[in-house]
Amino acid sequence: MLVSLCLDLRETNIRGPDTVAYQHITAEQRAQIDILLSQGKSRAQIARILGRARSTISREIGRNCGPDLSYGFPHADRLARHRRQFRRVGVLETNEPLRQRVWQDLQKGWSPEQVAGRMTIDGSQQRVSCRTIYRYLRRVETADKSRLKTLPRPPRKRRKTTRQPIRWGLPFGKKHVRERPPNAQLRSEPGHWEGDTLISKTGRPAVVVYVDRYSRFTLARKIDATGTAPLISSSRKALAGIKKQKRHSITLDNGVEFSNHRGLKRAVRMDIYFCDPKSPWQRPTVENTNGLIRHYLTKRMNLHLVSQKHLNRVIRSLNERPRKCLNWRTPAEVFG
Secondary structure, X not given: OHHHHHHHHHHOOOOOOOOOOOOOOOHHHHHHHHHHHHOOOOHHHHHHHHOOOHHHHHHXXXXXXXXXXXXXXXXXXXXXXXXXHOOOOXXXXXXXXXXXXXXXXXXOOOOHHHHHHHHHHOOOOOOOOHHHHHHHHHHHHOOOHHHHOOOOOOOOOOOOOOOOOOXXXXXXXXXXXXXXXXXXXXXXXXXXXXXXXXXXXXOOEEEEEEEEOOOOOEEEEEOXXXXXXXXXXXXXXXXXXXXXXXXXXXXXXXOHHHOOHHHHHHHHOOEEEEOOOOOHHHOHHHHHHHHHHHOOOOOOOOHHHOOHHHHHHHHHHHHOOOOHHHOOOOHHHHHO
């Protein structure tokens, strides 16, 4: 079969598809490369005919050429088979304790980068890079996909948006976000919070979320009913255990749920500032945290049916997750 394929290729130049998903060069393709090189084809021309990337063809020729730097099918295929047979075994495939630790951290919802970064500050003698973890996951993905279900979702493709100029200001009595103290703007001390609500599929606020700008420490509380009074009550309960030294300000959006901001200010005893309308980028910390929470509590989920106990477990997992912006420390460790 291989001989007939080679003869057919000598007589006709059959073009392959323009692009294909990456896979290893096969024996048949090595025979094609040998024939096309003997016909004087360039590497770029061979890549187009086989539907492969030019770098793939160049790497194949460079790896499997003979002692005289010429490329021949029998020798190239023999080298490739030998390399595949005696490929280097990854450290996670041979080191059981290290592999178990990596899997335990991944099952907490940590990314491979967070797993590797945390090892650098834990003083662990055995460390592994995030690239090694990714390579290992790609190898085991086809064998055991069930173990990958707890991994964080891949980042979604961001839509290209343009920020429209704000043509209106804040209602009378609201402090603008630009009036916050310098420590809040620079994230130089804990106690300056950003707040938001998570919407249930019923269209009603179900959870109020507060995130410390300095440490990314998160608090969340269920809202038992609609209206501003239940939100104020839930906010007071969420912030009840926070010391006075870490209760300086809250930055909110202009949602109707925060319309009674004077009552909220009296309840939590903190200054309250507001962003411009339709400007979520002025509260980036809580917006990012909402995305992390949505990994556990999806938009299709009725948040009214989620217990406060389950919500506390979700928030605890986020507060115990190392962050790159915190030098791989956790929000709980930084907040104190």
